[in-house]
Amino acid sequence: MRLRVSPDSAVPIYEQILSQVVFAVAAGDLPAGEAVPSVRELSQQLIVNANTVARAYQELERLGVVEARRGVGMFVTDGGPKVCRDRRKVLVRDRVRETVREAAAAGLSAEELRQLVDDEWPRRNGTAKTPH
Amino acid sequence: MRLRVSPDSAVPIYEQILSQVVFAVAAGDLPAGEAVPSVRELSQQLIVNANTVARAYQELERLGVVEARRGVGMFVTDGGPKVCRDRRKVLVRDRVRETVREAAAAGLSAEELRQLVDDEWPRRNGTAKTPH
DNA sequence: GGTAGTGTACTGGTTCACTGGTACACCACC
DNA sequence: GGTGGTGTACCAGTGAACCAGTACACTACC
Structure with missing residues (x-):
């Protein structure tokens, strides 16, 4: 490790x-x-x-x-191991929840949000935040 | 106001x-x-x-x-007004980006993430974080 | 029992963000 | 020009988060 x-x-x-x-x-x-x-x-x-x-x-x-x-x-x-796998899922779900709320507050529709997610998915191995 | x-x-x-x-x-x-x-x-x-x-x-x-x-x-x-509308969209996009990255790191597939978003969408006027 | 490894409790220092108090510089209006 | 409104610069206090130093309690092993 x-x-x-x-x-x-x-x-x-x-x-x-x-x-x-x-x-x-x-x-x-x-x-x-x-x-x-x-x-x-x-x-x-x-x-x-x-x-x-x-x-x-x-x-x-x-x-x-x-x-x-x-x-x-x-x-x-x-x-x-199970706790760790679950934890990551919980973190993701919480983040999704906040994102959905923010999007709704900004006046986006569900379809627009879906589109945004699909647009960003190919960039999921982004350059930022990597431990240089 | x-x-x-x-x-x-x-x-x-x-x-x-x-x-x-x-x-x-x-x-x-x-x-x-x-x-x-x-x-x-x-x-x-x-x-x-x-x-x-x-x-x-x-x-x-x-x-x-x-x-x-x-x-x-x-x-x-x-x-x-335009700046404010744009700003909210940028905030949403950044948040989506982070969420996508987190989901990918957790090993979720694109389909699982979509499902998560659809599950959370009905709760977008959630109870938490309201300014009591 | 001594030794060398382990985790842990306590304490202090440093840094930073946030907020507030005060005083200043500016403008409109009478 | 005085008065009452405006934004703003400067400084101090407060609190929390983070990290490090030190000393302690425990365990395995020779």
Whole structure:
């Protein structure tokens, strides 16, 4: 598992770590039962404070993706992969909901919104926001 | 023109004012040439600082929606209504773009995304996020 | 039991966005 | 020219988010 963070990004470092781990677990790159890198190991690799990594991990634990065993490490739970896949879907649904509301407020029709989505779909691997 | 702000909201007050004025201009409620409420008048009405209103107005001026005449007031420009209508469309398009990207990253197909949009469309006047 | 690994609690500093208070510069009108 | 309206510049306070330093508690292993 290879992580990257950009300290200059607008999104907080701990959130970058969080989403990347979620992505890795969802993709099966980090299967259930597997140990995630220790906070110190990852903090040295990314050159950030151990607490920053720990904060991301705590969020992962709150989501039920990993479980901590003090003195041992943190491990992906049995339900972790499913949680991560579901989480991404929830994020998408929430975003869709906001988009639909915004479009309706702007006076767009359902058909116009559909058209807009179809127009943007081919550009889904956009150039922006890539972790350079 | 009747504005409302909720100080407890996560979105800044000046931004609430901004978007509401944009909406009013786009809807024709505030036609070109019309004077917008003075910063002091609006600040008293909303019980916020005049600078907070001024900040929203400066943003409106930067967008080309209004123009300031020192000592007189601020007035909707000739192109104001069109700018506001366009701006809402741009906001929607940007949001659609992000949503599409998120959906693709989550592994959704184009068809699944379309389905999601159609599911959410009937809820476009949703209950959440209303200015209580 | 010592050691080296793990996660975690507490605390402090830094930065930034937002808001408000005050004072200033301008214009119309009497 | 005085008065009362306008927008605006400057500065200070506040609060939250983020991150790092340090010290602690725990576990496995020799």
